[in-house]
Amino acid sequence: MNTHEVVRCAVIFNTSLEPKSELRFFMASSNRRNFILLHCHLLPRAAMVLRELLRLSWANGKSRQWRDTVEEGEIFTTKRGKQVLEGTSERQKKLLVSGDVKMWNLKLLCHVLRKMDFGKGNLTKDDKKNLLVLDQARREISRCPNQIFSNSDFNCLWKAIDEVLVHFGHSAIELFNMKMSKCILQQFDPKVTNPHIKNIESKILKNGQFQEAIDKCNELLISPGLTDGDIAALHVNRSAAYLLGAQSKKTSETDWKKLAKEDAKAAVNRFATSVSAYNQLGQVYCASGLRTKATKYFTIAEALKQTNEEMKSFNSEEESELAGRLDNLCLYDVVRPKPNQNMKETDDEIAMLNAQAYATLATRGKAIGLCNLAGMYYEGRGGLEKNPKTAVKLLKEAVSRPAFKNGKRNPGVAEAEHALACNYELGLGGLMINKQKAAALYAKAVEHGHIASANNLACLYFIGGKSIERNCGKAVEYWQIAASHGDNSAMQSLANYYLVDVKDPEQAIEWQRKAITSGNASAKSLNAQFISDVNTLKKKLQDLDLKVHQWEKENKISTQSSLKARRERYLKEAVDAPIEFQKKSTKIKVPSTPEIIPTFFVDSTYRYNLDVLKTYVLKGSLTAGLLKRAVVHFDAALNILDKHMSKCPPSFINELADCIRIDYSVATWSPSEHTLGCRVVANALKKSDNKLSELDKNARICHAYFYADAFPDMKVFLRQCVEKYPEEITFPILLAFTLAYLTEYEQGIKVADEALKMFPEHGELLFARAINVRLLPSNLSAIVEGYQRFINAVPEDHRKVPEAYYTIACECLVAKNRDVTDVVNYYFKGLTKEKVQLPCFLPYSDCPAKAKLEKLMETEPFKTILNQFARALNELK
Numbered sequence: 001m002n003t004h005e006v007v008r009c010a011v012i013f014n015t016s017l018e019p020k021s022e023l024r025f026f027m028a029s030s031n032r033r034n035f036i037l038l039h040c041h042l043l044p045r046a047a048m049v050l051r052e053l054l055r056l057s058w059a060n061g062k063s064r065q066w067r068d069t070v071e072e073g074e075i076f077t078t079k080r081g082k083q084v085l086e087g088t089s090e091r092q093k094k095l096l097v098s099g100d101v102k103m104w105n106l107k108l109l110c111h112v113l114r115k116m117d118f119g120k121g122n123l124t125k126d127d128k129k130n131l132l133v134l135d136q137a138r139r140e141i142s143r144c145p146n147q148i149f150s151n152s153d154f155n156c157l158w159k160a161i162d163e164v165l166v167h168f169g170h171s172a173i174e175l176f177n178m179k180m181s182k183c184i185l186q187q188f189d190p191k192v193t194n195p196h197i198k199n200i201e202s203k204i205l206k207n208g209q210f211q212e213a214i215d216k217c218n219e220l221l222i223s224p225g226l227t228d229g230d231i232a233a234l235h236v237n238r239s240a241a242y243l244l245g246a247q248s249k250k251t252s253e254t255d256w257k258k259l260a261k262e263d264a265k266a267a268v269n270r271f272a273t274s275v276s277a278y279n280q281l282g283q284v285y286c287a288s289g290l291r292t293k294a295t296k297y298f299t300i301a302e303a304l305k306q307t308n309e310e311m312k313s314f315n316s317e318e319e320s321e322l323a324g325r326l327d328n329l330c331l332y333d334v335v336r337p338k339p340n341q342n343m344k345e346t347d348d349e350i351a352m353l354n355a356q357a358y359a360t361l362a363t364r365g366k367a368i369g370l371c372n373l374a375g376m377y378y379e380g381r382g383g384l385e386k387n388p389k390t391a392v393k394l395l396k397e398a399v400s401r402p403a404f405k406n407g408k409r410n411p412g413v414a415e416a417e418h419a420l421a422c423n424y425e426l427g428l429g430g431l432m433i434n435k436q437k438a439a440a441l442y443a444k445a446v447e448h449g450h451i452a453s454a455n456n457l458a459c460l461y462f463i464g465g466k467s468i469e470r471n472c473g474k475a476v477e478y479w480q481i482a483a484s485h486g487d488n489s490a491m492q493s494l495a496n497y498y499l500v501d502v503k504d505p506e507q508a509i510e511w512q513r514k515a516i517t518s519g520n521a522s523a524k525s526l527n528a529q530f531i532s533d534v535n536t537l538k539k540k541l542q543d544l545d546l547k548v549h550q551w552e553k554e555n556k557i558s559t560q561s562s563l564k565a566r567r568e569r570y571l572k573e574a575v576d577a578p579i580e581f582q583k584k585s586t587k588i589k590v591p592s593t594p595e596i597i598p599t600f601f602v603d604s605t606y607r608y609n610l611d612v613l614k615t616y617v618l619k620g621s622l623t624a625g626l627l628k629r630a631v632v633h634f635d636a637a638l639n640i641l642d643k644h645m646s647k648c649p650p651s652f653i654n655e656l657a658d659c660i661r662i663d664y665s666v667a668t669w670s671p672s673e674h675t676l677g678c679r680v681v682a683n684a685l686k687k688s689d690n691k692l693s694e695l696d697k698n699a700r701i702c703h704a705y706f707y708a709d710a711f712p713d714m715k716v717f718l719r720q721c722v723e724k725y726p727e728e729i730t731f732p733i734l735l736a737f738t739l740a741y742l743t744e745y746e747q748g749i750k751v752a753d754e755a756l757k758m759f760p761e762h763g764e765l766l767f768a769r770a771i772n773v774r775l776l777p778s779n780l781s782a783i784v785e786g787y788q789r790f791i792n793a794v795p796e797d798h799r800k801v802p803e804a805y806y807t808i809a810c811e812c813l814v815a816k817n818r819d820v821t822d823v824v825n826y827y828f829k830g831l832t833k834e835k836v837q838l839p840c841f842l843p844y845s846d847c848p849a850k851a852k853l854e855k856l857m858e859t860e861p862f863k864t865i866l867n868q869f870a871r872a873l874n875e876l877k
Helices: 021-027 031-062 070-080 090-098 106-115 125-142 151-167 172-181 195-205 210-221 228-247 256-270 275-287 291-313 316-324 347-363 367-379 388-399 413-426 435-447 451-463 472-484 488-500 505-517 521-525 527-554 563-573 610-618 622-647 650-662 671-687 694-706 711-724 730-741 745-756 763-775 780-793 801-814 820-834 848-856 862-876
Strands: none
Touching (some): 031 106, 031 151, 031 291, 070 090, 106 125, 125 151, 151 172, 172 347, 195 228, 210 228, 228 275, 256 275, 275 291, 347 367, 367 388, 413 435, 413 451, 451 488, 472 488, 488 505, 488 527, 505 527, 622 650, 671 694, 730 745, 745 763, 763 801, 780 801, 801 820, 801 848, 820 848
16 A cells, blocks of 8 residues: 555543632742641652661661560660660650550651661662751751741752652652642641540540549550551640649649640651641640740641631532543643633643642542642643653553442543553653553553544554554554544545555545545545545556456356456456555555654755645645654754744753754754854753753754754764763664764664664664764665665655665676666665655755666666566556
8 A cells, every 4th residue: 555544533631620720729929838748748659758768777787677666665775776876866766665666756867777787788888978068058948937838948858858858769759749738638627536635625634624634644555556657646745734734833844844835746756737836835835935946836737727727628520620621641742721710821821730730639549630640740831840751650550440430430441551651652752662651551541431432443453564464454443543533634534545555535535525524634625635535546456347257258157146246356367467456465665763863964954845745644644744843843842943043942952852852854944043052052952951851852952953963973972862861862863873973883883783682773873883884894785774774764855865776786787796786776776765865855866875876777688678678567557
């Protein structure tokens, strides 16, 4: 089959979940809430991580688990942990002796882990360095004088703690979700279920029986089965009893201030978001005359109280309403929600609100939140750094959720299956291309109600490949499923399938009519051409029927069968049957990955018309689809550059890098734009903190593009890039080309072979390798094999396919045992592949190998053999 329109769903994510305007107060940024999130949420999480680290280190060194008992505490402080006691306060010593790790606060845990000798379980120097960073951040948060942090200070502190916790094994995604929620996603005050505890506050304390309350708390605190909420409530009540009893002189306790403070602190440590615990701690400091500290804890309590009220407003009804707004989630075509008339936020602020809403749902394990948050990560929107790998992790988490709940579809699961399938199919998000996994996920998504997946699965079966056997029957089946649910892309694919493959003009016209009626803009715009093609087919079928009738008459064959069966019999048995109506078994060539990476010349000789590319996309050209994406990325980059000049945001770097990844030739600059773009990239690279990030990686790609001809320097730079970002295919490709220019061919082959282990069928990588093989003193078979691997890996309209054939022909020409027929054969194949090139690559005149061969083909014996090839082809036609 020469041409076929395969209409793909060109996108993976479509973040259409728009937060309600009424929820703005809940998600809005607040300096006070920044402090609350750090102090009451992140630091307690850090303490939880360190407790687990301590238990693990103890188990590794002691070969047994830590027991939260007084006996364990005494052993610890008198033997192994004796050195830890140095530099601790009386209260900390008391906590250590108790052996109850749950009561050890973050400050004490950092101290113990840094000073303790765990034997085999000892921490590394890097571990202890991270603990020091964490303790410094804790100190800065705890000593904040006004309990507020600006967004910049908040982000700085969060980043420092985040990196430490991830170092010790905490989930980075969970921490991000916590950060983006901008609220405390847990119960704010202890939920007390024990009736005896409730009785202390409601009756005993209110009746002024403070000593009885203290005794009752002492009794209950040692009873088994208490929750953290129960224990925190007991400490709050006992602290209140100490304080009120001493003030009214109804208790026998002399050091009431110290005891009341210890209990209040224990309550805060046990339940970090308890309003009553912070209020009680404030009361203790107030009674002690420490007004500044009292104000601090009263402020925290009030802020928690407000956040608690906001969280209550985010109820299940609102969550359901958010979920109900979920549309099909797809990649690249992100629908940006429009603000209502009462909202004054910019697009960026709205995106930030969206990200916070999605993070809130994601933290609760909702597939709808996980999937939408993945979309934001993929695009780098809502204040998030573009990170396709994190997007894939979120999608995998969403896919693990049940597809149905209570007999209803669980929003976000099918959408995540579809998006993850796209990533596997195209090799995005750090995944290896895996068409089988893609097909399985598409099938699940179809089963769970995602219609676009049916269209994509149909395309997979129609195109086929090494891991997916071509199956037109299944392709039609899934196209029909998609079409029956209103997918006009599937309708158009069916129209073209019946026109080009089945040669059924009636069915083709019917599906074309349905596609236009359902609103397919491309089908409508190309309808005149489609009708013309149908009429041409009808005329050819009429001519075919005349030939069938004549053939049957000449050979005295029965005409009793159906017209379709008679045609098939004629095409199968007749010697002179037209080739165009015979069934073809040749599979369509497909690229190993859509990311066809450029060679690295800066100046492009091509000019691309987006409308022309769209037309060829509809005709089934994969190359046109890639170029179209590259044009969109480059146009976006230029628009950003024109708008912001030298103060371009990171999006300029990201868009340009995405263009370069696909095809550098799309980038056409004016001299001033080229100079400005080069300067912006250089500045971005200077400001890079040398840490792994998507922006740093993209800036390096752009830098390599702009300075490609500085070969010696670029070799060093690209080697660093390959080492730093081994998963980015662009760098080894550029390095292999650079080494070829430096005549380091063996090194170029080595770089390519190493990268091919990860990307075994990457066209541009294979082309770079083939160049290095050709420039070495290699035998002809190795050169032919190298270029043939490239040809097999890319679509037939890839612009370098004719060049590859012309190059092989030239190598055959200079081979020792030259075969003139081979030279002409490969030259003729190059000419044939020129005929399927996109208009933007024609005329094919900038190929030195072709120019050399053209003159040769005018001489004998090449001219005679070439004419023989041409006659043979005409006879076939």
